[in-house]
Amino acid sequence: MCDYDLSVAKSVVGEPVYEDGQTVTYSVTVTNEGADDMAIGDTVSLVDDLAVGGTLVSVEGLDTSVPAAGEAITAAGIEAYDSIDVSDDPETPDVRHRGLAAGDSVTFVYDVVVTGTEPVTNTVTITDRGSEENNTASAEIQPAAPSLGLVKSADTEDITEIGQKVTYSFVVTNTGNISVDNISIAEGEFSGAGELPTPECPTGPVAPGESVTCTAVYTVVAEDITGEDLTNTATAAGETPMGHPVVSEESAAALESVPAPELTLVKTADANTVTHAGQKVTYSFEVTNTGNIPLDDIAIDEGAFSGTGELPTPKCPTGTVDPGESITCTSVYTALPGDVTGKPLTNTATATGVTLYGADVVSNASTAELASTAPLAVTGGQSLAAWSIGAVLALGLGGTALLLARRRQA
Known part of the structure; x- marks a missing residue:
């Protein structure tokens, strides 16, 4: 009798889980642990009840097998x-x-094709002339329990300007016991006014316990900066090896929007001095949007005015003024005699606007000051001299008239 002793080990190739109707691959290794070679006429034989009806994929270590590789396994x-x-x-x-x-x-x-939804344990058995203690080996597989977890986050806590780039990250974790492939992100409710891009995800299967990160970059639009939170929900989805869908719970990310509307006004005039009644003075009102959101309905409110006339209503361009942009409003004032007093002609105004969500915005007060020419003073001596000159002119004219009359009589 040859002194040989065969041992057997069995394992699952890949994950030890299965879906109903899935093909599971097993590997069985038989080793001669004895002192002698197997005798002439001895073969390695194994029986696995679960393998009946399955397909023998390969045999490595011996050159012939029954059934051959690629054939069905019988009882x-x-x-x-x-x-x-x-x-x-x-x-x-x-x-x-x-x-x-x-x-x-x-x-x-x-x-082997495995069916059902319960754990499956199967045993392979070999025969030899040695110890029977190492002639069996088992492998267990669990029913699939696919599951995905999702955590969505952003790379900032607030949005403060138009055109700001917000990078959303979607960490997808395989929380089940079977691989999940074709990971994707489905965006849900979104309170923003812009268009959410489709998140990009790594390709390939995700093993149990592993995570992948998908990303998307959103560009902030003006209508997002309202003071309300910018909220966004999403779910992750994937497929099991047999194509069954897997969907995560929703995950949300919220960003605080911080509107800071602001107007700045600079008022100027095209003259430095008012010199006479009827002089035309053009006032310019440069209005700048120094906030972070667009403003509409720009207007000028005239305030205190030291002149005697009525200030006209300034005319402003229509349309939206975006952050950083400026417009110029104008008005033309006609000086009155009462404005030419030698005292400065001062004028104060403010600019107003309206946000996209209806809030009023008021600028700083800006003042334009013009000097005025003092009127000519009339003294007592000047009045007497003027009277004397007038009297002399009157007498001269009277004498001339009398001389002409005498000439006509002659």
Whole structure:
């Protein structure tokens, strides 16, 4: 009797889980742990009840098997061996079967379709002439429990300007016990006014316990900066190896929007001095949007005015003024005699506007000041001199008239 002893080990190729109707791949390795080679006529034989009806994929370590690789496994199990010629005469070969040499191994790989929704444990059995304690081996597979977790976040806590780029991150974790492929993100409710881009995700399956990160970059539009939170929900989705859908719970990200509307006004005039009644003075009102949101309905409110006339209503361009932009309003004032007093002609105004969500915005007060020419002073001496000159002119004119009259009489 040869002193050989076969041992067997069985494992699942890949994840030890299955979906109903999934093909599971098993690997069985048989090793000769005895001191001697297996005898002529001995083969490696194994039986696995679960494998019946499955397909033998490969045999490595022995050159022949029944069934052959690619064929179905029957209730008789699998038998493997090397074919050797034990004859001394080449012309009359005597081919026999022989199993493993001492210390050698043979590995069987076969596919089995597994059904059900309960844990499956199956045992493979071999026969030998040695100890029976190492002649069986089992492998257990669990029913699939696919699951995904999602955490959505942003790279900022608030939005403060139009055109700001917000990077959303979607960390997708395989919280189940089976691989999930074709990961994608479905955006849900979004309180923003812009268009959310489709998140980009890494390709390839995600093993249980592993995570991948998908990303999307959103560009802030003016209507997002209202003082209300910018909220966004999403779900992650994927597929099991057999194509069954897996969907996560929703995850949300909220950003605070911080509107800061502001107007700045600079009022100027096209003259430095008022010199006479009827002079036209053009006032310019440069209005700048120094806030972070657009403003509409720009207007000028005239305030205190030291002149005696009525200030006209300034005319402003229509349309929206975006952050950083400026417009110029104008008005033309006609000086009155009462404005030419030698005292400064001062004028104060403010600019107003309206946000996209209806809030009023008022600028700083800006003042334009013009000097005025003092009127000519009339003294007592000047009045007497003027009277004397007038009297002399009157007498002269009277004498001339009398002389002409006498000439006509002559």
